[in-house]
Amino acid sequence: MMMKLKLFTFTVVAAAFGLAGLVSQAAADTIYGGSYAPEGLRFPAEIELLADTPYYAAADTYNTNPEGTFGPQTVHVLETESAWSIGEATWKIETMFGPRWIRPKPWEIEIAPPKRITLLEETPLYRSRNTKNSAVTALSPQEVEVTDAEKQWFYTNDPNSKAWIKVHTSWLGDLWALIPVKQIGTVHNVQRKAYYSNLPSKSELGAAMGIGQQQMEWAKPIEGDFEILHEFSTIYDRTFEVQTDQGKVWTRDKGVTILPTDEQLKIVRETPLFSTAFGTFTKENAVLTNETVTVFEKIVEPLWVGRGPYSVWHNSPWYHVRSSKGTGWVNKLVGDPESALPVHWKMAIKDPKELYRYPDMPFNNTTLLLRNQTMEATEAWNPPNGGSMWLKVQVDNRTGWIPYWNNGQDGMWDEDSQTIAHAANAGMNVFGTVITAQDSLQFFTGERIGYIDKDQSYLSLKQLAQRLHYEIRTTSGKDEVTLTKGDYAFDLQANQSSAVVHWKAGKGRKVLLEKPVVLNEDGWYLNLKDVLALFGVTQGFAEKDYSILESNYTVREADTHITVNNGRLELQAFVDDWISREDYKAGKMPPLQLTILEDGADGGAGHHTEIKGIVNQQDQSSAVTLFSLTTSRPLSVGTHQVDAVLRIGERIIWSKSIKIAAK
Template identity: 40%
Template sequence: MKNKRMLPIYLLTTVTLAAAMWVGALPQSAKAAEISLVNMANWTVYSGLQAPEGLRIPESIELLKDTPYYANPDDPNEKAEGVFAPQTVRVLKGEASWSVNSASQWQIDTMYGPRWVRPFMWDIAITKPDTIMLTEETPLYQSQNDQLESVASLSPQEVQVVKIEDKWFVGDSRIGKAWVQIHTTWLGDLWIHIPINRIGTVQPIFQRAHYNNEPYYLEVGTALQDNDHTGVNQLADGRLRNGDYKIIAELTTVYDRSYLVQTADGDKWVRGAGTIISETNETVDLKVETPLLSDVWSTDNQELAVLKAVTVTAFETIQDPFNGTWDHVRTSQGTTGWVNKHRAEPENAIPVQWKIRLMGEKMQFRYPGVNFSVQKPNLLAQTVTALAYWDEPSGEKWVKIHTAEGSVWVTFSNKDRIQVPEATLQIEYNERHLGYVTIIPQGQDLTLFGQRNIGYRSDDGTDFLSVVQLASAFRYRSKQDDYTHSLSIDKGDYMFVLQAGHREARIYWHDVPERTVQLSQPPIDSSGKWYLSLHDLSSLFGLSQDNWQNPDYYSLLEKDYTVELGNFPTKVDANERFELQAWLYEQWSTRKGNLRMPALLSIEEEGAVPSSSPNSLQEKFGSEEQANTVWYRLYASRTLVPGLHRLNAVLRVGERIVWKQAFSVEVPK
């Protein structure tokens, strides 16, 4: 075309993406694993909070209007700490989807420490990039009008940016374009009109990473076009074989990123960061049995040795999102290999000597979650000797057991049973009968699931809830007696009775009086709703409290149990204290903010005055946090004089009686 020519690649700011250009580059820290991916058009937005990274997460943003700030990312909008005036702020973390969301979270550095802001994307500005990488042949124009004939074209290369239109990153995510003025050595400053998702900057990095069958592209423009995260790589030129590679450059746009990788066949562009391999020089203490493996990438790792009670030196590390840290180590004998404390004996396993009855087939693991090199057949249901137990951070409970071929690890379910000799009862948490309600404050009022009023919050911060409404929510029956001015609440064999003006509640089982308990304050009878404090209601209904999801809300949970009868003792020696013990298997995870109402076992004698403080104890085994099954051993004891005693074993949650069993014991004279 007349007056139109292809400019050469030796512009003032042109660079060649050869390995030699990046030899002197500073190392860049490993990129965090992405939380999720949003596929849109022909590009990909990585979501989740991440540290600054090129254009994808800018190092600073300019707030263009007054912007509220918050101490925590989940603080409600109406609870801002204050407002920042328009200014430029340094970014600590940002949401990678900020360029496609109307409002996004940013963690910024302030004089008050890290704070959070949520500006709309059109209410911020980001620093103009100094250079951008053209990913395809690009026409040049004298002005911002692509209806006129272009004066020249540029082949793919890096160019210097003179100007870029205001709010260039705000546009239609599929077809949006922006005008960019660039500097050329032949024709001076000219304009290009390119898609927003092709405005990218290149930074040199030096990082080793492992790839396995990763699609690669000869041109970065092709890499950005191909949305390989759908599993279809239509434009890929090939795939990287299983191995370690050097990453020498990274291109980022406000939506996406791509990496330049050195291979034996030349440099290739890939979409993924791979598994980053970082250099280190640290000692690793291996206190428990840990296999030294030749490789971490294959499923049939060759075991070089088994290390225990030794210190080794790590010279490389890998952060595996599924298995934690892999260390490439050198032993004192000079042997090198990989170790991982998550694929070894757990350091914090608790040693025991118990008999456990496995109630079903179990897969055998050499270490928790780590298969044998040769898979062994499942263990059949049987009674075994337990040597240790361990609560995995994910919530799984593991037990190390003895077998004829050595010790192995198996998972423990709430159907399996611990059979220490002194255990009389086995108690299983009955999740099928679990009920719950969520209390949401709205001003001074308390609502049930935010829908209808169920109570109020007093001036001193005490919550009062309607006994009648709460009973209905948990499927209790309520009956008011206008003559005695009392209220009875019952479900099954359990009942409690309140009387207006009286600071006590009467407990019944099978309609027989059991005990009288003191309340923190008398019930308040208002329009037949009968209000009690949250503390008293939790005790009478046997409710636990969960408020981990939102500090302003809380849920009340009802717990029920199934008791498996054992053999009650029929005799006890004189001068000995009579005891009952039980194992409780509870599917309950005590997260931060939870208040667990314990289940307690007691021994009560027929005809005797019930003790207000029965001799009942509870012992926890293992972790209560994020555990699928929590073990508790329950103790109850009572001093008996010589003679025949008719006793009751009683299981309570708070004041609510869950189970009661009569038996007799003889104490010789």
């Protein structure tokens, strides 16, 4: 049962829906999404609930039944969504039960008018809320006291719509003004420092808000670090008064906030010290390494720096520091990144790549384009914004960084292992969503694809072959069937609990099955666990239903001289794939495995196989895109014929026969 409550003390916080927009260093203060703390009229500090308002235990549970209902009352706001003034918004409420969420419609809330507003242009005043009567007087742009407002003065689908606001005059008493909602605003004090790259040399408040014919002067744009004195805010927008060297100007650009601080920062690796953190990179004042600096200012919002249309060092602060080599700005991701992983690889570059001084930071005066060259890679690093991996390389007596991406041309070898192949994810096939209907398995269309017997699921080989693109062939007069896809094939026999898998029509390898193969009047059927193994597929679950997912890979063979060391054969393969950081931490990996077989056997307990992601030390990257597969097994003294096999489940995607002597 829902309860209607009157709360005596609680706070409201908006749930964070959407992404806050990135602000360039010269952009207007456009607010795209996210949640914000109260600030002027733009984000109100109080709202009044006008109707019974359901509340929920979490921000994303609006499709569930509410826990209860709050009655009409005034609540205090800690944060709200940016779109609250034009549509439904989410508010988080702290109650005696703990945090709760509400989502009232705009017409179900009321906001008290501000106590004072600033008129931006000459404004007529009336005795009543009726423009058919003549205006009593008019006020020039100025700040006035507000005594009343029409109900829900703030709510409109058109920012150009007007609302009636009652203001106080010292000579005629209280009179009504009809003001565009987007111009109803207040001025309050702001004390913060910000960088501006392009301020007008002259601009009044009305001009900054685009009112009438008021103009801004741009003859000599102003750049620098300045104090922001005041902020004018409406329910839609904000404008700032900035104290420059040439006087005060108003602008809708909030600038890049420079925060005061007092902290120590350890610089471990080579990090340039710049005179400014803004604009394109210029030659540094000095290079810092292995010292602790004092930070007295910092910038924590993303900046557009370097080259390209996106912010390069997203979520990486800039620090204004005092160091042994002077005062300047540093960014711990502008330089050799501390979290880079040491590697010992060889690269053969065919696709043209530019050599950078640091990740995403080019050399100042020279450009070296690499192509058809072999070089040593000593470090690998994944940027936090999820872009290309970077490799630190040594080439032509120079050291720098190159971006790495899988293009099917470049070669890469791990010089501490014996790299035998390089696999790359080439996409995925989806068998479709399987749903359970009593003892039948079917698609959403109702098409039958299998059945359930004694809690075991069996799927049709015919359906699997059609949707996963296998050729299916039966032997006349025998209860046998063969499924083939490319160089991979497997043989099944009715009522048998084993299969034989093949690569390029070579000698088969026997594989034990979970359940016997079924052949009945409807065709061939295979137990679900055996489907996953023989077809090399995985399941993607959605509650009780699931999809069959087939990952496909292309494989390039590496030209490596293979040897046996200390009685063990060790091999390695690189894998290009994409796993989110969250899934990787949860143990999710590409489904590949690398094995070494001799006469179809892997060597038993002495065989070892492992897959690891190439991740940063103290990793904060958004995804893992490169993996290393390793495998090893003992080999006795003598000559051996072995097969290096890449597979998913029992499905072979690549195999290489190797003749090798163990000494």
